[in-house]
Amino acid sequence: MDKNYDHKKYEKDIYRKWEESGAFTPKIVKNKKPFTIILPPPNASGGMHTGNVLMIAIEDILIRWHRMKGDPTLWLPGTDHAGTETQITYERELKKEGKSRFQFDRKTLYKNIQEFVFKNKHFIEDQIRAMGASVDWTRYKFTLDEDVLETVRETFEKLHNEGLVYRDNYMVNYCPVCGTTYADIEVSHEEKNDPLYFMKYGSFTIATVRPESKFRDTALAVNPKDKRFKEWIGKTLEIPGLLGPIMMTVIPDPEVDPKFGTGIMKVTPAHDPHDFELGKKFNLPVLPIIDLDGRMDFSWFLNQENIDSKYRTRAEKYHKKKVREARKLMVEDLKEDGLLIKVDDAYSHPVPVCKAGHEIEPTVLPNWFIKVESLKKPALEAVKSGQIKIYPKWREITYIRWMESMHDWAISRQNVWGIRLPVWYSLEKNPTLQLTYLKTDGQRVLRSGQGVLSSKELDEARDGLQQLSAPIGSEYVISQTSPGSDYLQETDTFDTWFSSGQWPLVTLGYPDSNDFKYFYPTDVMETAWEILSKWVSRMIMFGIYLTGKVPFKDVYLHGIVRALDGRKMSKSLGNVINPEEYIEQYGVDALRIGLVSGTANGKDFNFPKDRVIAFRNFANKVWNIARFVNSVQGLASSVQTENEDDRLILNDLNKLIKDVDRLLEKFRFAEAGEKIYEFVWHKFADVYIEKYKNSKTQNFQTLNHVLVTSLKLLHPFMPFVTEAIWQEMKFDGQLITASWPIINDQK
RNA sequence: GGACGACUAGCUCAGUGGUAGAGCGCUUCGUUGACAUCGAAGAGGCCGUUGGUUCAAUCCCAACGUCGUCCACCA
Numbered sequence: 001m002d003k004n005y006d007h008k009k010y011e012k013d014i015y016r017k018w019e020e021s022g023a024f025t026p027k028i029v030k031n032k033k034p035f036t037i038i039l040p041p042p043n044a045s046g047g048m049h050t051g052n053v054l055m056i057a058i059e060d061i062l063i064r065w066h067r068m069k070g071d072p073t074l075w076l077p078g079t080d081h082a083g084t085e086t087q088i089t090y091e092r093e094l095k096k097e098g099k100s101r102f103q104f105d106r107k108t109l110y111k112n113i114q115e116f117v118f119k120n121k122h123f124i125e126d127q128i129r130a131m132g133a134s135v136d137w138t139r140y141k142f143t144l145d146e147d148v149l150e151t152v153r154e155t156f157e158k159l160h161n162e163g164l165v166y167r168d169n170y171m172v173n174y175c176p177v178c179g180t181t182y183a184d185i186e187v188s189h190e191e192k193n194d195p196l197y198f199m200k201y202g203s204f205t206i207a208t209v210r211p212e213s214k215f216r217d218t219a220l221a222v223n224p225k226d227k228r229f230k231e232w233i234g235k236t237l238e239i240p241g242l243l244g245p246i247m248m249t250v251i252p253d254p255e256v257d258p259k260f261g262t263g264i265m266k267v268t269p270a271h272d273p274h275d276f277e278l279g280k281k282f283n284l285p286v287l288p289i290i291d292l293d294g295r296m297d298f299s300w301f302l303n304q305e306n307i308d309s310k311y312r313t314r315a316e317k318y319h320k321k322k323v324r325e326a327r328k329l330m331v332e333d334l335k336e337d338g339l340l341i342k343v344d345d346a347y348s349h350p351v352p353v354c355k356a357g358h359e360i361e362p363t364v365l366p367n368w369f370i371k372v373e374s375l376k377k378p379a380l381e382a383v384k385s386g387q388i389k390i391y392p393k394w395r396e397i398t399y400i401r402w403m404e405s406m407h408d409w410a411i412s413r414q415n416v417w418g419i420r421l422p423v424w425y426s427l428e429k430n431p432t433l434q435l436t437y438l439k440t441d442g443q444r445v446l447r448s449g450q451g452v453l454s455s456k457e458l459d460e461a462r463d464g465l466q467q468l469s470a471p472i473g474s475e476y477v478i479s480q481t482s483p484g485s486d487y488l489q490e491t492d493t494f495d496t497w498f499s500s501g502q503w504p505l506v507t508l509g510y511p512d513s514n515d516f517k518y519f520y521p522t523d524v525m526e527t528a529w530e531i532l533s534k535w536v537s538r539m540i541m542f543g544i545y546l547t548g549k550v551p552f553k554d555v556y557l558h559g560i561v562r563a564l565d566g567r568k569m570s571k572s573l574g575n576v577i578n579p580e581e582y583i584e585q586y587g588v589d590a591l592r593i594g595l596v597s598g599t600a601n602g603k604d605f606n607f608p609k610d611r612v613i614a615f616r617n618f619a620n621k622v623w624n625i626a627r628f629v630n631s632v633q634g635l636a637s638s639v640q641t642e643n644e645d646d647r648l649i650l651n652d653l654n655k656l657i658k659d660v661d662r663l664l665e666k667f668r669f670a671e672a673g674e675k676i677y678e679f680v681w682h683k684f685a686d687v688y689i690e691k692y693k694n695s696k697t698q699n700f701q702t703l704n705h706v707l708v709t710s711l712k713l714l715h716p717f718m719p720f721v722t723e724a725i726w727q728e729m730k731f732d733g734q735l736i737t738a739s740w741p742i743i744n745d746q747k
Numbered sequence: 748g749g750a751c752g753a754c755u756a757g758c759u760c761a762g763u764g765g766u767a768g769a770g771c772g773c774u775u776c777g778u779u780g781a782c783a784u785c786g787a788a789g790a791g792g793c794c795g796u797u798g799g800u801u802c803a804a805u806c807c808c809a810a811c812g813u814c815g816u817c818c819a820c821c822a
Contacts, residue, residue: 349822597769674769
């Protein structure tokens with residue numbers, strides 16, 4: 001054995017031996033209770049970040065502990081196609097080549113993204129191995145595996161058959177740059193500075209940051225308690241505007257803050273979520289003015305006859321301009337007409353942005369929804385009744401709040417990279433279908449259903465299809481395969497959480513595989529608390545809905561690893577910690593247990609660099625304890641009888657075993673790790689071994705026993721160094737499959 | 748606006764109804780049969796503020812202050 005433990009010399013070989021020996025694959029024993037964890041799948045085309053390392057470290061502790069205890073233990077690995085995120089990444093690559101996704105039909109684009117992902121997928125798989133994750137690779141799943149797709153489609157069909165699926169026009173968070181809809185929970189808000197314009201509205205003045213939408217305003221809202229405007233409620237006014245007069249009704253809305261601006265709010269049902277609701281309540285028309293590319297659309301105006309030439313010129317000027325650009329032009333014209341009263345340039349407000357940081361344009365679109373009422377009730381009850389326990393307990397309230405307030409779930413996304421809805425539209429029966437496709441010559445065309453019915457054109461449309469938009473009320477068929485020659489499949493894909501919400505089921509081969517029958521429900525779901533609402537809640541809903549059983553018994557939520565400076569890691573701040581550097585420098589063991597001991601209770605915490613170094617030193621300490629034991633093996637002075645020191649250390653060891661078991665039961669990993677550290681270093685090495693050196697009654701058996709037991713206890717926390725020692729010392733078999741220590745009561 | 752969490756040694760964080768803990772850092776000493784990625788000894792804290800419960804509070808309760816995070820959002 002070398003003087004110091006060199007992690008680089010051992011890690012790879014040891015992992016290979018583990019994997020090749022089949023140690024990761026559980027032996028199914030009918031009457032034995034299994035222990036199962038499904039690995040939350042990391043992004044297949046992404047890299048390993050510190051959060052992943054923490055996740056793997058914690059799960060591996062539980063897994064190795066149970067495996068050593070003799071439970072049939074399954075840790076099932078997988079990777080995620082990460083729909084929107086991956087598509088954004090891929091489109092960035094395209095942009096570098098001067099291309100955009102609109103130059104491809106969706107089949108080709110899908111294939112290209114798939115190649116891109118498959119090319120990168122092995123990186124993350126290698127990293128999971130490098131972490132030492134003792135996952136069962138023979139059961140590895142990707143979120144777009146064929147059997148996964150099948151189950152997901154069947155679930156949709158089942159929901160549909162039971163009346164839980166519907167289509168509706170809905171105000172969605174639409175990102176014109178990404179070309180897709182985002183769920184509320186995916187949208188964040190950024191404080192932005194936007195001028196607040198005070199515009200003349202007939203005899204009123206209103207304040208708005210969005211003067212461009214005023215052409216499609218359909219009402220004015222005032223607070224019913226506001227005495228200033230009481231008499232106007234219900235009246236219809238003619239208001240002079242940039243393109244001539246508009247008629248508008250004054251409606252009451254208690255949400256209007258009389259103190260904000262002028263106390264009057266303009267209502268644009270087509271482009272504001274609150275206004276959309278208001279519009280439903282008062283039966284206001286929904287008149288869009290911004291198209292799906294984020295440009296102003298004035299066709300509704302320009303198509304009219306007998307337009308004043310001044311107005312025509314203006315409308316033509318705004319038409320197809322980006323929103324902000326058009327706004328500038330309009331402000332100029334407002335000034336010209338004397339309609340602009342003042343501008344508050346200091347105004348700042350929260351603006352919704354998508355995952356990629358683009359501004360969200362609230363838009364009314366047909367979307368697919370799930371009625372969650374009947375799904376969420378049992379999911380809520382499962383946690384309230386304690387059938388599912390959430391650790392740390394204080395996170396539970398987040399779940400309960402979220403579930404209680406959960407509203408119907410928009411499950412369709414206008415992405416290509418994802419699972420396409422198994423919905424088919426007949427062109428014949430739906431003449432109002434809108435198709436965007438590439439012709440064989442590469443030309444991009446937009447057509448409605450009528451007119452593409454010739455078989456040649458239909459083939460062209462099918463091959464070159466980019467997007468299909470079916471108005472509400474369109475006839476459709478749900479089917480895993482095409483129901484007929486004039487049918488086209490829905491181009492929307494499922495929200496990632498719709499499919500990943502079924503992850504514990506699909507990974508185990510729901511509904512009738514042996515694995516599913518044996519391992520489901522799983523034991524622990526361990527993940528970042530950030531996705532408690534997005535993911536954990538959906539898994540519970542679908543688990544219960546499809547099987548009648550909860551998908552897991554315990555939910556353990558770990559905190560977010562912040563950067564060394566205490567801020568959230570982000571590329572723009574340049575404070576991202578690359579775990580690989582730490583692995584290279586200090587070894588995986590040190591990084592893993594360092595992270596685990598950095599967080600005791602699921603709170604967010606700063607990257608514990610000093611602890612990583614401390615545990616690197618500890619790995620070396622354990623290594624050298626083993627070297628010492630090795631060096632004194634077979635020395636003549638060794639006796640059989642136990643002395644006082646022996647009894648002391650064995651007693652402490654027994655206590656340690658009890659403590660570790662107790663703490664792991666309660667998910668107190670940091671404390672368990674530190675107990676072992678304290679025992680091994682400060683009791684075993686500092687006291688017992690130091691005394692051993694000078695003792696006249698050295699008992700090698702005790703010395704060896706304490707080492708062996710310490711290695712076993714430490715193995716879940718620091719798998720590599722302990723296994724390396726085990727091999728170097730030529731102990732029996734592999735430590736990974738050695739038996740967990742039990743308390744020796746005779747002492 | 749609503750909620751949750753934090754405030755303990757120079758730094759990062761554990762912890763408990765009854766003389767305060769770890770890692771790192773710091774000071775002094777040390778090449779003793781594994782380890783300088785080490786050993787020995789040590790300094791350092793009215794456990795955010797103010798009240799309350801208690802024989803006893805860093806821990807329980809209330810209020811306040813500061814910070815962080817999440818949710819909802821006002822044109």
